[in-house]
Amino acid sequence: MPLILPGNVGSATAATGFDVANSVRFQNAQLLRTNSGSTSTNIDKYTISVWLKRSKLGVDSNIIADTDGSNNYYQIYFKSDDTIRWQEYLSGSQSGALITNRKFRDVGAWYNLIFRYDSSLGTAGDRMRMYVNGVEETSFSTDVNPSQNANGHFGEASSQKCIADNNADGREYFGYMCEFMGVDGQSLAPDQFGEFDSDSGIWKPIDISGITQGVHGFYLKFEDSSDLGVATLGSNWTGAGLAATDQSTDTCTNNFCTMNSLENYYQAATLTEGNLKLLTATTSNVAPSLATFALTKGKWYYEAKYVSDSLAVSAGAIGIVGNQITSATAHAMLETAQKYGLYLSDGDIWHNNSKVQELGAHVDHTATIGIALDFDNNRITFSKDGSWGDGSGNWDESSPHTYYTIAAPSTVDFQAYFPAFGDWSSGSIGYEINFGSPIYSISSGNQDANGYGNFEYAVPSGYYTLCTKNLAEFG
8 A cells, every 4th residue: 555645735735825725625516607698719629727726536537618509529537447538529529639648546645737729730649738736648548639720619609518427428526626727829838837836846737817818718716615616717617516615724735634545545435525424344353544644743733523323333443553554463553562552332442452541431422532642742632522531531621631652753663643443343424524624514613823723622721633745744
């Protein structure tokens, strides 16, 4: 299994600069818009730029498509083998197509994808150009060039655009998108949308609000949670399957921790809602699922709602894992010296398959659990509905009180800890996990001292949200 660390976002640091405030989280949802009846600026040219973070791999996943209903269309999507396919069709026949050799399987990082169409050019290989994080993609399993001056369909009159699906054909996109712009009548270079960070050399977004998007162009910043189809530039879109809670602060300039679908093999849990909702499998493989952030220092806080349990008792386990799961043996969550967790059935901390710290009482299904990880002092503790365990079986402390000392990360045995969620039996247990950008409504709204996160209960003093802005400063 690969080690997934926070991804390719050069601007996700503590330094000031251009920041993207919001993204939208897609889960069986889409945005639709029909072009007006007027002609485009130049039907032979268009540019599309989008930042995205995937959450579900191995399925056809549409980014954007456009059709006039008469077999003239383009579509851009991840194929089931996790490559990208961009194709143009004229009268039902393929006029141009690019399919990458590269596979896009990093669920912990944001990608910027740019697609330039300009069929007026004399060099055939320049008529369809694709860029990934500012670098032109040149390795393709399919590379079909459109004829010179062949029509593109981005700006075709009365055609219908669809984001995150393909007009309900079963190619739903699962994951996050932000800074989505389509430009009608222009083929724009990547430096119009981003730049390489002078310190890290990593591609990062710039302010694109000054770009003229053309007659049928658009700019979606997903700023209005009550209507995520409102366009900053261009005509508005109609959302289907989207709610206010699908607006996220997990963006290409501040990458938030999520669960890692690549580190889920032995437990085989079902991950949905941007990899923030987890339902454990009913098999005996009770190894946990791990998160995308590897932690070695700093003080971190996050929450989880305990939403379902098919077992007679609450046999869930929430904690940290100090090495990646390499076996499916029973109780892998707590079986070795590098695994620590709160066993929900008794409200106590367990380590190495043994109870090591009485904390609070049984945690029921309505509870919100808080997790406080202190890697500066190598400690872990938990809260229930905002009250911390006192070490005597009660949840009655206003701030973290009773900790358990954990082993320090070691370059010999393991290099980092991962947040982990699992069960301790062969039934199924569900969690909704809030690393700071929740998938459910928050009644109060609490942030850390840096102003990041959105939590039901107060973030303990000195603790921070698991996002890359904070990680750059404290991690």
